[in-house]
Amino acid sequence: MRSYFFVTAAAAVLMAMAPPAVQPARAGAPQAHAQAPGFYRYSLGDYEVTALLDGTHGVDVDKLAVGAKPGEVERLLARSHMTSPVEGMINAFLINTGDKLILIDTGAGELYGKDGGLLLANLAAAGYRPDQIDEIYLTHLHRDHVGGVMLKGQAVFPRAVIHASKRDADFWLDDGNRSKAAPFLGPMFDGAQQVLAPYIAQGRFRTFSENEEVAPGIRAILSPGHTPGHAYYAVESKGQKLLIWGDTVHFAPVQFEDPAVAIRYDSDDKAAIAARQSVFADAAAKGYLIAAAHISFPGLGYVRDAGAGRFIWTPVNYSLNR
Numbered sequence: 001m002r003s004y005f006f007v008t009a010a011a012a013v014l015m016a017m018a019p020p021a022v023q024p025a026r027a028g029a030p031q032a033h034a035q036a037p038g039f040y041r042y043s044l045g046d047y048e049v050t051a052l053l054d055g056t057h058g059v060d061v062d063k064l065a066v067g068a069k070p071g072e073v074e075r076l077l078a079r080s081h082m083t084s085p086v087e088g089m090i091n092a093f094l095i096n097t098g099d100k101l102i103l104i105d106t107g108a109g110e111l112y113g114k115d116g117g118l119l120l121a122n123l124a125a126a127g128y129r130p131d132q133i134d135e136i137y138l139t140h141l142h143r144d145h146v147g148g149v150m151l152k153g154q155a156v157f158p159r160a161v162i163h164a165s166k167r168d169a170d171f172w173l174d175d176g177n178r179s180k181a182a183p184f185l186g187p188m189f190d191g192a193q194q195v196l197a198p199y200i201a202q203g204r205f206r207t208f209s210e211n212e213e214v215a216p217g218i219r220a221i222l223s224p225g226h227t228p229g230h231a232y233y234a235v236e237s238k239g240q241k242l243l244i245w246g247d248t249v250h251f252a253p254v255q256f257e258d259p260a261v262a263i264r265y266d267s268d269d270k271a272a273i274a275a276r277q278s279v280f281a282d283a284a285a286k287g288y289l290i291a292a293a294h295i296s297f298p299g300l301g302y303v304r305d306a307g308a309g310r311f312i313w314t315p316v317n318y319s320l321n322r
């Protein structure tokens with residue numbers, strides 16, 4: 001009796017220690033269908049750059065590409081495991097110089113419907129409020145770069161002064177140009193005029209006409225082609241250089257391989273192609289970092305020369321230690 005009790009007690013202890021019986025596999029939680037907040041930090045000398053995602057949207061590369069050889073777009077997309085429409089990025093970039101917060105481009109805001117407008121949430125996730133932004137510099141006045149300055153008819157940034165090139169402002173803010181432009185460009189004129197109106201009324205919209213230093217270590221460089229006054233912003237600190245190149249690339253899998261493929265939205269596609277070829281060659285030769293509005297988030301990377309007029313994009317390596 002004694003020994004029976006002992007064996008039974010020992011068996012009970014062993015059973016309690018044993019792992020539970022294996023259950024059949026089943027999905028115990030709903031799928032989340034959401035990503036981490038869209039911000040990514042990168043140190044550039046004394047400056048901190050934060051890439052901010054405003055949204056992603058389907059881009060009809062096959063319909064928008066101009067000047068591609070027959071079958072070229074489909075072949076180059078397939079090589080990157082993509083088909084048209086390709087999910088395209090809307091990236092903006094915040095520079096914290098230590099003294100100032102400077103936002104380069106602002107995303108589409110409400111002008112792309114549900115495909116844009118995440119900039120403010122991602123700015124907040126990155127630890128900043130809109131009233132902390134001192135200056136906004138726009139690469140150009142297309143909707144997906146200027147749209148984020150307005151929300152529900154109100155100016156989003158209560159203190160910031162917005163800057164753009166005079167050539168882009170003169171073109172997109174002029175109703176005479178709108179009446180002469182192709183109808184598909186109409187919403188670009190309307191969008192820019194609508195969202196900039198409160199800033200213009202408050203004297204918070206300024207233009208520059210030449211390449212100029214817009215803040216210590218930050219230069220605006222005119223690069224007409226995609227729009228009449230498209231501009232790059234070069235940021236340099238402690239010998240490190242970043243070029244925020246706006247809309248130099250819309251279809252990365254296609255245009256690095258063949259920079260002569262343009263986009264229907266280019267104001268002057270020959271000038272846009274020449275600008276792209278020139279900046280690709282310069283970035284590859286000098287090895288500086290690029291920040292791109294429409295390359296896969298965070299849109300930070302390097303250009304490598306692959307010979308025969310072809311180039312390769314190399315994204316920055318992800319790091320938690322920034």
Ligand SMILES: [Zn+2]
Binds near residue numbers: 144145294
């Ligand atoms: Zn764009």
